[in-house]
Amino acid sequence: MKKPTTPFPTSGYFGPGYFCNRQEEMEVLVRNIKGGHSTTLVALRRMGKTALIHHLFNHLKSDYLGIYVDILPTESMHDLLNSLATSVANLHVEESKPGAKVWKFLKSLRPVVSYDALSGSPNLSFNLTPEEGLLTIEGIFGFLEKQSKPVILAIDEFQQILNYPEKKADAWLRSRIQSLKNVLFIFSGSQQHLMNELFTDPSRPFYRSTQFLKLDRIRRQQYLDFIAAKFEESAKKINTKNIESILDWTNGWTYYVQLLCNRVFLSSDEVVPPGLWKEEAMRLLKEQEYVFYAYRDVLTVPQWNLLKAMAREGYVESPTSNELITRYQLGNPSTVLRSLKSLLKKEIIYRELDAEGKPYYGVYDVLFSRWIGN
Numbered sequence: 001m002k003k004p005t006t007p008f009p010t011s012g013y014f015g016p017g018y019f020c021n022r023q024e025e026m027e028v029l030v031r032n033i034k035g036g037h038s039t040t041l042v043a044l045r046r047m048g049k050t051a052l053i054h055h056l057f058n059h060l061k062s063d064y065l066g067i068y069v070d071i072l073p074t075e076s077m078h079d080l081l082n083s084l085a086t087s088v089a090n091l092h093v094e095e096s097k098p099g100a101k102v103w104k105f106l107k108s109l110r111p112v113v114s115y116d117a118l119s120g121s122p123n124l125s126f127n128l129t130p131e132e133g134l135l136t137i138e139g140i141f142g143f144l145e146k147q148s149k150p151v152i153l154a155i156d157e158f159q160q161i162l163n164y165p166e167k168k169a170d171a172w173l174r175s176r177i178q179s180l181k182n183v184l185f186i187f188s189g190s191q192q193h194l195m196n197e198l199f200t201d202p203s204r205p206f207y208r209s210t211q212f213l214k215l216d217r218i219r220r221q222q223y224l225d226f227i228a229a230k231f232e233e234s235a236k237k238i239n240t241k242n243i244e245s246i247l248d249w250t251n252g253w254t255y256y257v258q259l260l261c262n263r264v265f266l267s268s269d270e271v272v273p274p275g276l277w278k279e280e281a282m283r284l285l286k287e288q289e290y291v292f293y294a295y296r297d298v299l300t301v302p303q304w305n306l307l308k309a310m311a312r313e314g315y316v317e318s319p320t321s322n323e324l325i326t327r328y329q330l331g332n333p334s335t336v337l338r339s340l341k342s343l344l345k346k347e348i349i350y351r352e353l354d355a356e357g358k359p360y361y362g363v364y365d366v367l368f369s370r371w372i373g374n
C-alpha cells in the first residue's frame with residue numbers, strides 16, 4: 001500500500017496504521033457479513049464511510065473479495081453497469097491467476113476499454129441497449145456468484161439510484177440480488193432521508209432487507225490518543241491541550257480533524273508550538289474564503305441569515321422557534337421554514353436525530369460554519 005505524505009491523510013485509505021479505531025463499527029460489519037446479512041451504512045458527509053469500507057475490505061482480504069463501486073457520478077443503470085464493470089476489472093486478487101479469469105469474463109461482455117491517464121487503471125464502458133445493459137449487470141452478478149471466495153459488493157452513495165431516470169431501478173436491483181448467495185452488499189450513503197426512504201419505507205423494494213449501521217463521530221478520547229500517537233511516532237511533541245483544541249474547533253468531524261492535523265504536522269518541527277493549530281485553522285478559512293463568498297451569492301438574504309444564526313448556535317433543535325427568530329431577527333416562521341428546506345436541499349445544512357430520536361439541525365461544512373459564525 002502507498003504511504004501518505006503525513007500520518008493524517010485527507011483522502012484515500014492507506015492501511016490500518018493510518019486509521020483510527022472504529023472497532024465497534026467493524027465488529028458490526030463483520031458480524032453482519034458472517035451472518036449473511038447485507039448492511040446499510042449511513043453517515044453525514046466526510047465522517048468516514050468510504051474509509052471504513054476500505055478498512056473492512058483490508059481486514060477481510062484473505063477470505064473475501066471486496067468490490068467497491070461509487071455511484072455518485074452515475075446517472076442511469078447504464079452508468080451503473082460501467083462503474084460496476086470497471087470496479088470488477090480493477091480487482092486485484094492474490095490467488096492463482098483470477099486476474100486473468102476476471103479479464104476473460106469481462107472481455108466476453110465486449111466492453112470499450114480505456115486507461116486512466118494518471119493511474120493506468122482500466123475504465124470499462126459498453127455500447128448496449130438498456131435491456132442488454134441490464135442483462136450484462138445480471139451477467140456480472142452471476143460471475144461474482146461463481147467466485148470461490150464470497151464477495152462483498154459495496155455500493156457507495158447508493159441514494160443516487162433515486163435520481164436515475166429508470167423509475168424502478170431499486171426494484172430491479174433488489175429482485176436481481178436477493179437470490180445471490182455468494183455476494184453480500186454494503187449500501188452506503190450520506191443523504192440520510194433518502195437512505196431511509198430506500199430502506200425503511202414499507203412500500204420500497206429494499207424495505208428492511210439489510211441491517212442498519214449509523215456512523216457517528218470517532219470517540220473523542222480515541223481520536224485524541226490516535227493523534228498523540230501519530231505525532232509521537234514521528235518524534236514530534238504536541239501538548240494534549242492542543243489536540244483537544246483541534247478536536248473542539250473541528251467539532252470532532254473526521255475529515256476536518258484530519259485536515260487540521262495534517263497542516264499542523266506539516267508546519268511543525270520537533271515541538272509543536274501551542275498557538276500553531278489556531279494559525280493553521282485561520283489559514284484554512286482564508287484559503288476557502290472565496291468559496292464561502294460564492295455561497296453567499298447563491299443564497300437569498302433570509303437563507304443567509306438563518307445560516308449565520310445556525311452557525312453561531314452550533315446545533316438548532318427548532319429553527320422556527322420564537323426564541324431563535326427573535327434573537328437573530330429572522331422574520332416569520334414560514335420564511336424560516338422555506339429557507340430551512342432550501343438549505344437542506346442544497347446540503348448546506350443537515351438534519352440529524354439525537355439519541356432520543358429528536359431532530360436537530362447543523363451547518364454541514366465545519367470550516368464554513370467557523371467562518372460565518374465568527
Ligand SMILES: Nc1ncnc2c1ncn2[C@@H]1O[C@H](COP(=O)(O)OP(=O)(O)OP(=O)(O)O)[C@@H](O)[C@H]1O
Nearest residue numbers: 009010011019020045046047048049050051254255
Ligand atoms: N477512522 C479514521 N481514521 C483516520 N482517518 C479517517 C478515518 N475515517 C476517515 N478518515 C479520513 O477522513 C476523511 C473523510 O473520510 P471518508 O472519505 O471516508 O468520508 P465519507 O463519509 O465517505 O465522506 P463523503 O460523504 O464525502 O464521501 C478521509 O480523508 C479519510 O481518510
Ligand SMILES: [Mg+2]
Nearest residue numbers: 049050051156
Ligand atoms: Mg465517501
